[in-house]
Amino acid sequence: MSAGNAGGGTALWQYVVMRLLQALPLLLGIVVINYLLISLAPGDPVTALVGDYPAPPEYIEQVRADFGLDRPLWEQIALYVLNVFRGNLGFSFANRVPVLELVLERLGRTLLLMLITIATATIVGITLGTLAARRPRSLLDTASTGIALAGYSIPEFWLGQLLILIFAVGLRWLPAGGYRDVRLELSGLDLWLNMLKHMLLPMFALSFRYMAITTRLTRASVLEIMNSEFILAARARGVSERRVFWSHALRAAALPIVTIVGYNFSFIMAGSALVETVFGWPGVGRLMYDSIFYRDYPVLLGILLLVSITVVIVNLLTDIAYAFLDPRVRY
């Protein structure tokens, strides 16, 4: 992670470019392995395309030829990789539109949900974890441990259904699904507020687990740092307790927290497939779920590639963040 050259902006840029170049063969490998895995899976995508009643065999052959499904596997893969480098992610079997168009149409809604989820999980998690660490074995500490335990063990989709039962069916405070009220003509601020209302439950269902992870990790990390020698030294120098905590301890404790936030990112992306399905949130996660169901390979491959790229970028950002947090790390 810390590669040679000390300090300086140009060094950082070199590092970023080098890391991105290194990622290329990795992504290529991911594309090929994904393609192979998917073609090994049983199930014929053509059956999803033509309805529930026997379709004319010539029609099925035509669809197969249109999508290149009648060619040998290696040829399909080579063609796919070539197209990806040209920025063409292929054509959706099930929706009969370009994959890129399909994904971009929904990407905004998924990013919105994910960013709010991560922000909430991180802010609430760090706050709870810090408070718990500052007063170990207090009521707050015990409560946060309990919440964290629940967060670890409850599956997201089940939590989602539970939230719907409580807040949509029981209390009727929040909508059960969708991303906006379909009966109303909405625009501007009204639309945003309406979307926010629809986002609360999926956001909570998705963030609960990561809030718990972040809480536990922050608590452990802060506790460990607060007992370390440099904190003792700072205290001995007469630095105020508040300053010891905010300037010394928190910065040092932040390293593992940054790691876990980057790690959470990729898992939240995966979790969004189930949560988006439960809440009928029309995002990329649900598109992924549908594309598995319909054997819509081009869409599935496109989304997996997108997820891989995101993970590579988030890992890179995490590593860069280290340099700002820890003066010992240089690129």
Next chain:
Amino acid sequence: MKRVGIFVPLLLAALLLAGSLASAQAPRTGGSLVVALGADPEHLNPTLTTSYPAGAVGASIYSGLVWLDETGRPQPELAERWEISADGRTYTFHLRQDARWHDGEPVTSADVKFTMENMLGPYHGRFRNAFALLEGIDAPDDYTVVLRLREPYAPLMSLLTVFDAPILPKHIYEGGNPLDHPANYNPVGSGPFVFREWVRGDRIVLERNPNYFDEPAYLDRLIYRIIPDDVSRAVALEIGEVDLIWGVYLPAADLPRMQANPDLDVWQGVRIPALYFLFVNTREGALANPKVRQALMHAIDREQIVEQAMMGAGNPNVGPFGAGFFWAYDEATDYSKLYPYDPAKARKLLEEAGVRSLTLRFVYDSARGPFRTAGEIIRDNLRQVGINLQLVPLERSVMVEQVYTRAAYDLSMQSFTSAGDPVLGYHRIYMTVEPGTPFVNATGYSNPEVDALLKQAAGTFDFDQRAELYRQAAEILAQDLPVLVLFDELATEVSNKRLQGLREALDVRDRLERVWWAE
């Protein structure tokens, strides 16, 4: 005097009652209707697919030559009247002259001819059966269409609805490839609603067509909401985010809760019959012996399946062609009489067939909840007679491959719709077919006698004569049992109590323009 004293208040009461009934029955214009769908349509060109959601949305955007009323009788839509020649081979349709496409162009006989020849014929799973029998389609003038058949085809009229023969605009599709035409996503129809927007995964919005050739719709807007999760869909109906759900999108387990909900109307009945059955792989092994298949039928408790897997929404008193087409039903081949639930009899038949231990693979589509419940009941039933049943839930596309392409199954639960006529829906279950075609006879059973009888039935208009042919075919099938018919499904629909005017047509997805909101 005394008699008047009683008569006057009675008369007044009658008048008041009549008055209140009249006001309760006057349809009101306005409002929007939200209907739940389980998945997006692939596209909005229903000539290319027979999928349920595409048919549902297409039914409100496009028109057919006719529509079928709730008893299945054809009623005028784009065709205002028609004549059928005495030999049943020439159909002449006279089109309405006031029908317009949503872009203002007139609907003419050229559109009908173009749609049938270029889209429905080559691509539509059901219409192509009729198309194969067509000698030619003539358009002698702008408002006359003549269909000439090589041989009579009994179900032709029921194939001319918006579901099996939607008419699309020639001036838009001409010259392009229908498979990826932009109009498939931005449809121009001639139906009661005009397409407005489609946000994939979320909603499809249609608006009233003010220039509809028939009486304009009562509803301002028709919104299809796409909710993939079963539980979330049911909840959306219960809390009023959705107003109407069709049976296919409603898990049977939720029915009792819906019935208890005072805001909802639960309707159940027979419209387009649908058959639930087990395909038996008759190609080899013990199942190649009809006696073993008869034993299975005796061993399976169909009443329990209807009660527990379907929450009562089924009829187990059925023959090889169900019981939904009352004119074709024959008590003599009713399986509940021929093969009543009788494990002792089943054991005896198995013994006679020399079967000692048997393990069978029960393959089904894992997305179908009732199939799983039925599978569990059948596993239990068969254990009583010494047969071990392995439940194999598979995703739909994998199930299709295993059952229809590779015949890698012993028993497979399926449900087929009749599409309004046994010729369209049920012949495919028993007729000899090319192996590898999905959603047809997967059993390997091939009986030339049955094939001939069914083929003759397809060309017979007279219901009594057709019934006789079915009786003969049923007699053979009831002994051979290549397919274990379990029950007829009752159609289900759950709607907001204030919704009026539903189910005017045979297909519950049709005629939503007649639906309105009561006060």
